[in-house]
Amino acid sequence: MIPRLLVVTDRTQASHPLPEVVADAVAAGARAVLLRDKDLPTADRTALARDLRAVLDPVGGLLVWGGAAGAPDGLPVHLSAADPFPAVRPPLLGRSCHSADEVARAAAEGCDWGSLSPYAPTASKPGYGPALGPAGLAALVRGAPPVLALGGVRPGDVADCLAAGAHGIAVMGPAMRAPAVVADYCAALAAASSG
Known part of the structure; x- marks a missing residue:
């Protein structure tokens, strides 16, 4: 299942504790969550992943582990642009992309999806860019695995x-x-x- 909407976590921006934020997002319709928060020790991230799965599992949701390191067995993984390809391929695999070269790498690796950013200027990462906009996004999706537009995307x-x-x-x-x-x-x- 390649998500159409992927909610990416960042507890530093969360309005309340992350499991509660994810529960509210799931109540609003989210069915796929990327546990990013890579600064946490692996044991803490693993415990947080259990909490988030308890929210997602009842609705048939998908939890994705951010990064190559420490992923629990069986969880889909979303790699950063710089992460090495894992020795054992997870059941689903995504990769962050920001350029034509990174999109080509994700395609060559057989990634199931790629996130492509930044679509627009974003409050989460000010000054990150340049923003792709519709034309830049269209130019980079050709030959790519299914792309999720990320960064400054509003409804x-x-x-x-x-x-x-x-x-x-x-x-x-x-x-x-x-x-x-x-x-x-x-x-x-x-x-x-x-x-």
């Missing part, structure tokens, strides 16, 4: 992302700060997919 941008060739979107800051906004992303994805 109003979803239709443009899909029209540019993105499979879906990933969202971090807005979902961490106000998880109810996930419902707006879900509605935008449904409207753009049916139109």
Whole structure:
């Protein structure tokens, strides 16, 4: 299952404890969560992953481990652009991409998806870019694995992302700060997919 909407965690932006934020995002329609928070010790991340799975499992949701290190067996993994390819391929594998070379690498590795960022200027990573916008996104999705547009994507941008060739979107800051906004992303994805 390649997600159409991937909620990316960042507990430093979370409006309340991360398991509660994820529960609110799931209540708003999220079904896939990337546990990023790579600064945590592996034992703490593993415990947090158990908490998040307890939220996601009842709705058939997907938990994705961020990074190559320490991934529990059987969990999908999302690699950074710099992470080495894992010795044992996880059941699902994504990779962060920011350029044509990184997209080509993800495709050559057989990644199941790639996130492509930044779509627009973002409050989570100010000054990170340049922003791709619809034209830049469209230029990079050719030959790529299914792409999730990431970075500054607002609900109003979803239709443009899909029209540019993105499979879906990933969202971090807005979902961490106000998880109810996930419902707006879900509605935008449904409207753009049916139109």
